[in-house]
Amino acid sequence: MSTAAKSISSDQMAARAEAKSRVNVLLAVMLLSVFMTVANIFIVNVATPSLQRGLHSSFSGVQFVITGYTLAYAVALIIGGRLGDRFGRKRILAYGVAGFTITSLMSGFSYGVNMLILFRILQGLCAAMIAPQVLALIQINYVPEKRGAVFGLYGAAQGLAASTGQIIGGLLLHWNPLGLEWRTVFFFSVPFGIIILAMLPFIAESKSAVKAKLDWIGALSVAIGLLMMVFPLVQGQKEGWPLWLDVCLILSLPVLAFFVWHERRVAQGGSIPFMNVDLFKQKVFTVGMVIVFLLLCSQAAFFLVAAYFLQMGIGFTALQAGLVILPMGMGYFLASLFSSKAVTKYGAHVLTFGAVLSVIGFLSLALTVHATGVAFQGYESIPALLILGIGQGAIAAPLTNTVLAKIRSSDVGSASGILTTGMQVAFALGIALIGVIFLNAMRFHADTVSGEVAQQLRQHLSTIVHADAPNEMLVHQFRGCYTDFVRANDSGALPASCEITSELPEIQNAFKSSINSANAQNYTDAFELCLYVLSLISAGLLLLVKSLAKGIRMTEPDGK
Secondary structure, eight states: OOHHHHHHHHHHHHHHHHHHHHHHHHHHHHHHHHHHHHHHHHHHHTTHHHHHHHHTOOHHHHHHHHHHHHHHHHHHHHHHHHHHHHHOHHHHHHHHHHHHHHHHHHHHTOOSHHHHHHHHHHHHHHHHHHHHHHHHHHHHHSOHHHHHHHHHHHHHHHHHHHHHHHHHHHHHHHHOGGGOGGGHHHHTHHHHHHHHHHHGGGSOOOOOSSOOOOOHHHHHHHHHHHHHHHHHHHHHHHHTOOHHHHHHHHHHHHHHHHHHHHHHHHHHTTSOOSSOGGGGGSHHHHHHHHHHHHHHHHHHHHHHHHHIIIIIIIOOOHHHHHHHHHHHHHHHHHHHHHHHHHHHHHTTHHHHHHHHHHHHHHHHHHHHHHHHGGGOOSGGGHHHHHHHHHHHHHHHHHHHHHHHTTOOGGGHHHHHHHHHHHHHHHHHHHHHHHHHHHHHHHHHHHHHHHHHHHHHHHHHHHTTOOOHHHHHHHHHHHHHHHHHHHHOSOTTSOOGGGOOOOOOHHHHHHHHHHHHHHHHHHHHHHHHHHHHHHHHHHHHHHHHHHHHHHHSOTTOTTOO
């Protein structure tokens, strides 16, 4: 072989190696970005009690640290997707990651809850610039034959972040490096952001071929409409649904209707709308979005009530609660890795299989909780949670590719924004609806539960004080105390009716122990009810999966 031929061969090999390296860097950037933004939600969730103590804040104030992030994330996602189409996905991703890193750092340095809320809202806006670019980059950079596998890794990264986020948060609070306490949960994201920014120069830029001005009227109207819808759903239960929140929620409908009318008018005029609402004319996209919505609703609802049940009911630490949920995350992770390939071979049966397993998982967990009651230890739920995780992962991983499969490249950013916005709105709605069911169930059963525990308290008091009148007064006070405790807006503090006058340590301990016992029973009953509700939602996914299968050929992910 001549020297020239060898040189050409070496150049070709070097070019291939460089191309492969760029693809690997691109994949690493996307997966790390997904992990960072999703894990952040769950890491911060477990730190709520520590935040409340460290910032000397009310329980309600700390709650908005979480909901403020979710709300900002939801209302800005579509804008983030369209900005990527217009100005370049790599550029907007870089801005989003840089902003997320800076706001993570500033959140950790916050000295008051209001300051922290501000940085969390800004952090949510930055996350909204990241998520749509990741989905768009997958669509642009991978051929249909490989796209399913990449979406499987995307779903696996989400599942890994959700399952390990709570454990990471619990470990950070347990280790308490440098005595930083709750601040470490925000600093955790900083090194991830720095690593992603260091890799971004090695990936290629991409943007929509169609150059058009951003439809700011559409952008503002959808942002305002979603804000008016999501904010009441997130805050309504906490605020007690005042009239102004009801009005805000109702008025969101005409605002969003105006947005749809405006977008169609822009499209008919030959201009580029902010969001192509005609995407919803495609059956695959519309039905897929409904499935995504219900799936995320059930997931968000489950994580919320599970955290309340395990930590506030059973009395587990944040780390213990995260370890209990870990089998679900493991199942989700494994299913995400293999389900996309399985769809190519077995078609719609994979999604049906996932929906069936989700129903079985929720029902099995409900029966497990019913059988163990307040003696729940955690290990009993491993089989049910593993089944549930596999079922949820089998639906979620191939679903993203299915929803975006037939979208034109010029609409990828818009469709990705709609998809991820739907996820966040579903997250907020799932929390709002399950919160109503969970808290109302607790309030409804408070009197019954306190009556059952009161019998035990009466017997215990009789061994301490041999006088019926004082004991009956304490029992009567306990029943009123527990009812007030459950119905209080601030579930982190005992109401004044729970303060007893007796100075005997034995009586004080018996009183507090009775509150804990009633709480454990009430949280257990409410959690069980919620699991049955979630199993019904999962059963509804079966019908939608069948409808989705009619609109696509599942053996060809590109829809051709």
